[in-house]
Amino acid sequence: MAEIVMTNLVKTYPGTKNRATDDISLHVDDGEFLVLVGPSGCGKTTLLRMIAGLESPDVGSVHIGGRDVTDLPARQRDLSMVFQSYAIFPHMRVRQNIAFGLTMRKTPKAEIERRVAEAAEMLHLTDYLDRYPAQLSGGQRQRVAVARAIVVDTGVLLMDEPLSNLDALLRMQFRTELKRIVAKLGTTTVYVTHDQAEALSLGDRVAVMRDGRIAQIGPPLDVYDAPADEFVGGFLGAPPMNFLPAHVDRTGDRVELVLGDQRLPAPDTLGGHAGGTVTVGVRAENVEVADGEAPDRVAARVEVVEPTGSAILLTVDLAGRPVKVQTPPTQRVGAGDTVWLAVDPNRMHFYDPATGAALRPAGTAGVPAPRDAG
Numbered sequence: 001m002a003e004i005v006m007t008n009l010v011k012t013y014p015g016t017k018n019r020a021t022d023d024i025s026l027h028v029d030d031g032e033f034l035v036l037v038g039p040s041g042c043g044k045t046t047l048l049r050m051i052a053g054l055e056s057p058d059v060g061s062v063h064i065g066g067r068d069v070t071d072l073p074a075r076q077r078d079l080s081m082v083f084q085s086y087a088i089f090p091h092m093r094v095r096q097n098i099a100f101g102l103t104m105r106k107t108p109k110a111e112i113e114r115r116v117a118e119a120a121e122m123l124h125l126t127d128y129l130d131r132y133p134a135q136l137s138g139g140q141r142q143r144v145a146v147a148r149a150i151v152v153d154t155g156v157l158l159m160d161e162p163l164s165n166l167d168a169l170l171r172m173q174f175r176t177e178l179k180r181i182v183a184k185l186g187t188t189t190v191y192v193t194h195d196q197a198e199a200l201s202l203g204d205r206v207a208v209m210r211d212g213r214i215a216q217i218g219p220p221l222d223v224y225d226a227p228a229d230e231f232v233g234g235f236l237g238a239p240p241m242n243f244l245p246a247h248v249d250r251t252g253d254r255v256e257l258v259l260g261d262q263r264l265p266a267p268d269t270l271g272g273h274a275g276g277t278v279t280v281g282v283r284a285e286n287v288e289v290a291d292g293e294a295p296d297r298v299a300a301r302v303e304v305v306e307p308t309g310s311a312i313l314l315t316v317d318l319a320g321r322p323v324k325v326q327t328p329p330t331q332r333v334g335a336g337d338t339v340w341l342a343v344d345p346n347r348m349h350f351y352d353p354a355t356g357a358a359l360r361p362a363g364t365a366g367v368p369a370p371r372d373a374g
């Protein structure tokens, strides 16, 4: 068992004012792949380094596999790490690089050979075992770093931006490989990235961090589909979620959003906010370019048309605000055109304009949605 339990981790670096991690409690299940994601400086690396034993928390504890490791150095924590700089040894051949951790542990020679061969096979490095790192591409070197980490077969694998030195295509290929390998190994993995696409594609769960805290944690699509606040909605997804201020109006049974001088149907659950203003969040792929004018549609002017290959991304002006709309590649519109937009009320999200927190349905109006603190 190698579950990781972090409890109330507080860390302030000497000479700084703000907490790098601010009372973080988090539970990573045995065999789970957890991704820590968030903007630069939010505390991801600090949290990972506290799990690793490379930083000590001011307050709080870390348990790995039921053992309190808070005061143990990294080498006694039974974990392996891959860091951004993938420090592989330039003077050692790939074979020795991969074997390094096993050699240090005085593993029998035959076993080292077997495990190195296995890891090399997994990472498509078999043909490169006798080369030096200087004779490898960036992607191959990165694979050596991963092979070196997984060969040791520890209970926990920690990775900090391991793909950051790769170009976009290699990054994507390697991401897929990594997901396959880690699933096969079943190692408990904590993975740090600032890349939201990587986070969504890799994690069993993602923890979105902000200012030393966990803003939201959950399975990738849950967090993507129901962001707990504007920050999370704006951080996950490319393009980020659209946010628009809207007045809520109720006429008889109908609840509507008033955007400038136009109206869109809103879910009944928003009725509790009638007379007030909310921030509407809607993802680009949930805005439909409809076929002509209708009472439940709003008009917008197309400003920019960006084909992305599999889709077309429009930036439209809706009531004086830019809104991103994702349409099929077959959509024929040009800059300057007026389009009619429809949004399924069930695909809308609502946030408190003052706090940015998600609003709950009617009856609990104004109360932010609950957050899973792990």
Ligand SMILES: Nc1ncnc2c1ncn2[C@@H]1O[C@H](COP(=O)(O)OP(=O)(O)OP(=O)(O)O)[C@@H](O)[C@H]1O
Pocket (backbone or CB within 6 Å): 013, 014, 016, 019, 020, 038, 039, 040, 041, 042, 043, 044, 045, 046, 047, 194
């Ligand atoms: N050794 C250090 N001394 C002082 N402050 C530090 C140190 N390391 C990190 N910090 C500060 O702690 C905060 C969190 O840093 P951390 O490296 O954990 O963030 P991060 O989310 O990993 O960022 P990035 O994505 O840029 O690597 C930042 O404000 C950073 O400036």
